[in-house]
Amino acid sequence: MGNTKSSALSKELLEELKSNTKYSEAELCTWYQSFLKECPSGKISKEQFEGIYASFFPNADPTAYARHVFRSFDTNADGTLDFKEYIVALHLTSGGKTLQKLEWAFALYDVDGNGTISKNEIQEIVRSIFNMIPADDQKNLPDDENTPEKRAEKIWEFFGKKDNDKISEGEFIQGVMDNKDILRLIQYDEPQKIKDKLREKKR
Numbered sequence: 001m002g003n004t005k006s007s008a009l010s011k012e013l014l015e016e017l018k019s020n021t022k023y024s025e026a027e028l029c030t031w032y033q034s035f036l037k038e039c040p041s042g043k044i045s046k047e048q049f050e051g052i053y054a055s056f057f058p059n060a061d062p063t064a065y066a067r068h069v070f071r072s073f074d075t076n077a078d079g080t081l082d083f084k085e086y087i088v089a090l091h092l093t094s095g096g097k098t099l100q101k102l103e104w105a106f107a108l109y110d111v112d113g114n115g116t117i118s119k120n121e122i123q124e125i126v127r128s129i130f131n132m133i134p135a136d137d138q139k140n141l142p143d144d145e146n147t148p149e150k151r152a153e154k155i156w157e158f159f160g161k162k163d164n165d166k167i168s169e170g171e172f173i174q175g176v177m178d179n180k181d182i183l184r185l186i187q188y189d190e191p192q193k194i195k196d197k198l199r200e201k202k203r
Helices: 011-020 025-038 046-056 063-073 083-093 098-109 119-130 148-158 169-178 180-186 192-202
Strands: 043-045 080-082
Touching: 011 025, 011 083, 025 083, 043 046, 046 063, 063 083, 063 098, 063 119, 080 083, 083 098, 098 119, 098 169, 119 148, 148 180, 169 180
Parallel strands: none
Antiparallel strands: 043 080
């Protein structure tokens, strides 16, 4: 890509990111400079991305979750995140619009990318979320959701599905919008320190 290593963002990409995210031109340009400093190739590898997550969760294991998040944002499936994919990831995980967030959440849970979610996929993502919750905090969870299996079962039952059924994107989004409790169950709320780190990167 011609602009990948250039120190200036192309006008087209800048306009696209401004209209699709909440970030200003100044923020995007500043981030682009720091992005190139950390990733001179103009791309973030899966390993680098996992490293970023690991620094946020010193007392837990975010590797599996980071891998799924990376997959959901690597829209062209080339094994790296370019600046555009990276900014969209930041935007959605730190306060995008609800519908955009849910479309992303669906992509996160649709592990094999076939357009539907199975019970096994719910279990896989929920398990990766549990790996990021320190053991002491897990003890404080309600009895009916204090293991990955129980939480996945609770989500599946909410959608009224049999074990071998599938959930479509429309069903998923509508179901979560109709029930805030399910929203809480399907997502990992980034602790304040992640949001603080994201703010630091803006400066």
